[in-house]
Amino acid sequence: MNYLTNNCADLLHEIRIKSPLIHNITNYVTVNDCANAILAIGASPIMADDVGEVEEVVSISSALVINIGTLNQRTVDSMIRAGKKANKLHIPVVLDPVGAGASTLRNETTQKILSEIKIDVIRGNLSEISFIAGLSVSTKGVDTSKADEKNDAEAIAKSVANKYSCVVGITGEVDVISDGIRIVKITNGHKLLSKVTGTGCMTSALVGSFCGITKDYYTATVTGIVVMGIAGELSFVKTREMGTGSFHIGIIDALSNMNSTYFVERVKIDETKY
Amino acid sequence: MNYLTNNCADLLHEIRIKSPLIHNITNYVTVNDCANAILAIGASPIMADDVGEVEEVVSISSALVINIGTLNQRTVDSMIRAGKKANKLHIPVVLDPVGAGASTLRNETTQKILSEIKIDVIRGNLSEISFIAGLSVSTKGVDTSKADEKNDAEAIAKSVANKYSCVVGITGEVDVISDGIRIVKITNGHKLLSKVTGTGCMTSALVGSFCGITKDYYTATVTGIVVMGIAGELSFVKTREMGTGSFHIGIIDALSNMNSTYFVERVKIDETKY
Amino acid sequence: MNYLTNNCADLLHEIRIKSPLIHNITNYVTVNDCANAILAIGASPIMADDVGEVEEVVSISSALVINIGTLNQRTVDSMIRAGKKANKLHIPVVLDPVGAGASTLRNETTQKILSEIKIDVIRGNLSEISFIAGLSVSTKGVDTSKADEKNDAEAIAKSVANKYSCVVGITGEVDVISDGIRIVKITNGHKLLSKVTGTGCMTSALVGSFCGITKDYYTATVTGIVVMGIAGELSFVKTREMGTGSFHIGIIDALSNMNSTYFVERVKIDETKY
Numbered sequence: 024m025n026y027l028t029n030n031c032a033d034l035l036h037e038i039r040i041k042s043p044l045i046h047n048i049t050n051y052v053t054v055n056d057c058a059n060a061i062l063a064i065g066a067s068p069i070m071a072d073d074v075g076e077v078e079e080v081v082s083i084s085s086a087l088v089i090n091i092g093t094l095n096q097r098t099v100d101s102m103i104r105a106g107k108k109a110n111k112l113h114i115p116v117v118l119d120p121v122g123a124g125a126s127t128l129r130n131e132t133t134q135k136i137l138s139e140i141k142i143d144v145i146r147g148n149l150s151e152i153s154f155i156a157g158l159s160v161s162t163k164g165v166d167t168s169k170a171d172e173k174n175d176a177e178a179i180a181k182s183v184a185n186k187y188s189c190v191v192g193i194t195g196e197v198d199v200i201s202d203g204i205r206i207v208k209i210t211n212g213h214k215l216l217s218k219v220t221g222t223g224c225m226t227s228a229l230v231g232s233f234c235g236i237t238k239d240y241y242t243a244t245v246t247g248i249v250v251m252g253i254a255g256e257l258s259f260v261k262t263r264e265m266g267t268g269s270f271h272i273g274i275i276d277a278l279s280n281m282n283s284t285y286f287v288e289r290v291k292i293d294e295t296k297y
Numbered sequence: 298m299n300y301l302t303n304n305c306a307d308l309l310h311e312i313r314i315k316s317p318l319i320h321n322i323t324n325y326v327t328v329n330d331c332a333n334a335i336l337a338i339g340a341s342p343i344m345a346d347d348v349g350e351v352e353e354v355v356s357i358s359s360a361l362v363i364n365i366g367t368l369n370q371r372t373v374d375s376m377i378r379a380g381k382k383a384n385k386l387h388i389p390v391v392l393d394p395v396g397a398g399a400s401t402l403r404n405e406t407t408q409k410i411l412s413e414i415k416i417d418v419i420r421g422n423l424s425e426i427s428f429i430a431g432l433s434v435s436t437k438g439v440d441t442s443k444a445d446e447k448n449d450a451e452a453i454a455k456s457v458a459n460k461y462s463c464v465v466g467i468t469g470e471v472d473v474i475s476d477g478i479r480i481v482k483i484t485n486g487h488k489l490l491s492k493v494t495g496t497g498c499m500t501s502a503l504v505g506s507f508c509g510i511t512k513d514y515y516t517a518t519v520t521g522i523v524v525m526g527i528a529g530e531l532s533f534v535k536t537r538e539m540g541t542g543s544f545h546i547g548i549i550d551a552l553s554n555m556n557s558t559y560f561v562e563r564v565k566i567d568e569t570k571y
Numbered sequence: 572m573n574y575l576t577n578n579c580a581d582l583l584h585e586i587r588i589k590s591p592l593i594h595n596i597t598n599y600v601t602v603n604d605c606a607n608a609i610l611a612i613g614a615s616p617i618m619a620d621d622v623g624e625v626e627e628v629v630s631i632s633s634a635l636v637i638n639i640g641t642l643n644q645r646t647v648d649s650m651i652r653a654g655k656k657a658n659k660l661h662i663p664v665v666l667d668p669v670g671a672g673a674s675t676l677r678n679e680t681t682q683k684i685l686s687e688i689k690i691d692v693i694r695g696n697l698s699e700i701s702f703i704a705g706l707s708v709s710t711k712g713v714d715t716s717k718a719d720e721k722n723d724a725e726a727i728a729k730s731v732a733n734k735y736s737c738v739v740g741i742t743g744e745v746d747v748i749s750d751g752i753r754i755v756k757i758t759n760g761h762k763l764l765s766k767v768t769g770t771g772c773m774t775s776a777l778v779g780s781f782c783g784i785t786k787d788y789y790t791a792t793v794t795g796i797v798v799m800g801i802a803g804e805l806s807f808v809k810t811r812e813m814g815t816g817s818f819h820i821g822i823i824d825a826l827s828n829m830n831s832t833y834f835v836e837r838v839k840i841d842e843t844k845y
Contacts, residue, residue, distance in 0.1 A: 266550025
């Protein structure tokens with residue numbers, strides 16, 4: 024068991040003791056799953072997006088997760104305001120740039136957030152992170168497009184991490200995480216995860232949850248992404264050919280039963296130091 | 298196996314290959330189920346309702362589904378703008394007039410949408426479609442009222458289809474679909490479908506999904522409605538007396554396992570040509 | 572079987588016959604669960620929050636449930652307007668002050684609602700009701716804080732009930748309900764209920780459902796709270812160590828199977844008259 028695996032397993036243990044409050048400004052499609060994923064892993068969710076309360080709410084929270092899945096002008100203002108307050112208080116901020124590359128509004132909002140807020144972790148798919156890297160992308164809605172699948176995830180993760188001095192997590196068949204120096208590849212997961220809406224959003228919510236208990240955002244990001252991958256695997260073991268409805272519920276089940284033993288048994292990480 | 302059944306079965310096969318992007322402007326009650334139903338049947342959902350991005354989002358989509366379940370002024374503007382853009386680009390538009398007849402806002406919005414946008418398919422319950430037909434209705438919230446159950450669904454479907462040159466799908470114990478000339482009655486389904494919120498919305502989302510891969514909106518509508526009926530039957534076979542929570546999950550399971558074999562085995566359609 | 576138990580069991584029987592329409596102005600996190608809980612217990616939900624329709628919608632409803640879980644200026648206006656209309660028509664109003672004590676906006680909104688609307692039932696956790704009682708609280712987001720757990724729930728429930736001439740239901744490990752004179756303690760429930768988001772919101776939705784068929788709001792509140800507790804117990808019997816995803820679905824299953832037999836067998840109430 025290597026050093027990184029060990030640290031991730033420790034976070035899994037610790038989160039159920041500390042139960043950090045995680046403030047989410049997110050979309051209305053997957054918000055229920057995000058809240059339940061946060062609860063299942065041992066943290067405590069609060070969803071609040073009115074501009075009149077986000078600064079206060081983030082102030083009592085241990086991390087802020089900004090997800091632009093169903094952004095609108097009202098909530099974009101709230102995201103900016105909450106993010107600035109989080110920065111001032113040194114509360115970590117996770118950005119999930121859902122659909123970046125798919126519309127001018129999403130592109131401009133992503134850039135506005137990245138220019139006005141210090142983001143600690145960006146978690147997205149390859150199309151979304153490619154857009155942030157300044158590549159021309161061919162996003163298909165909120166999923167990675169076939170064309171973008173050819174992009175070099177490792178180079179992109181590292182480049183974006185350096186550009187914004189943050190941790191970048193690109194999730195897909197192989198997940199790639201970088202802090203600009205280190206790169207880790209994760210091969211946990213199951214292909215059915217792409218057939219349930221919100222598994223990306225839940226991953227970001229989990230990353231945010233772990234950022235709420237450590238200043239080591241690299242390890243927190245790895246933990247969140249591996250945990251979702253393992254939850255997918257465990258859910259498939261239980262639900263097999265039942266269908267994506269049962270698989271969806273099985274993900275939350277697996278998160279709620281997740282512990283360091285499952286983690287150490289199943290984690291598939293490959294870390295490269297440069 | 299008749300011609301219509303055969304065409305429906307073909308669409309079921311084709312949708313998993315083409316995986317069309319379906320743009321939904323919908324309500325926050327059932328949006329997660331709609332996204333998961335669209336994924337389960339093989340299409341790809343995008344939910345976007347800000348007036349600043351709906352035109353761009355609909356432009357990259359294969360169909361638009363407008364659902365007024367929790368309408369508000371902000372989203373009504375988005376519906377109109379997205380619908381007009383879809384019309385310009387010959388992208389099909391499905392309308393789900395949730396609760397039409399239940400409030401002046403819903404009535405006026407339904408009429409505004411029908412007068413400003415060319416709608417290709419209207420999918421609703423008998424109270425909602427009766428309202429569109431100009432009958433005085435006694436809608437009980439978002440469900441068909443007892444009083445309206447006496448209305449002649451076939452005549453109403455045909456009349457509304459002719460009035461708006463569209464396909465009309467009225468769902469209930471017996472579903473009735475008309476393009477103004479043909480009428481088909483479907484007796485698939487299960488009574489528990491009315492005990493889970495969003496089965497109507499999901500049906501509209503499925504109809505939209507099939508409209509994304511064919512210009513034959515009549516067949517697309519029949520396919521979407523039959524598929525939901527069969528999913529209800531299959532879910533009941535699996536979940537029996539477990540309760541409506543399990544039945545709900547079983548619907549998504551059944552949709553994700555749906556194929557032309559299940560369809561042909563179970564479809565119960567009765568088509569009349571006039 | 573005492574008088575109260577008997578009356579609760581009667582309501583359970585009656586609600587499936589009358590199927591009252593329940594108007595909810597609620598949050599987008601748990602709205603789907605609230606709608607499904609209302610359907611499962613035999614009532615009919617309508618979610619509508621645009622200021623342009625809430626008065627009409629509440630007018631055709633049998634009860635109004637106001638939940639401030641993800642409040643914003645647009646919906647706060649709708650809450651006030653719907654509540655005033657409900658008061659005028661003698662339609663019962665249930666308030667769920669989610670997160671009261673956690674932000675100035677939630678505090679002020681709670682107070683605004685309580686000063687402008689006659690509320691018939693307030694259902695919240697001990698932190699939220701302590702805030703309404705005028706105590707200084709240390710709410711941790713939307714859950715009861717450790718510090719507030721020491722507060723005297725019985726005294727607080729009674730005091731708030733008297734202050735606002737309403738029924739107060741404080742839910743927690745032991746639930747406490749008071750109408751200002753009577754106090755009842757309920758020990759139904761399961762600790763996993765706190766690990767699924769929305770069990771509090773669903774409880775309020777159930778209380779609202781029962782208020783839709785009786786003017787005895789005290790009994791309606793007891794019924795709603797006991798029913799959710801029993802649903803948690805029954806779900807745990809079925810799902811055991813499966814996890815919180817299955818437990819969540821099991822709650823809806825149990826609600827849809829709930830009847831007076833289950834109720835009478837399992838109810839654990841302890842009523843004190845003063």
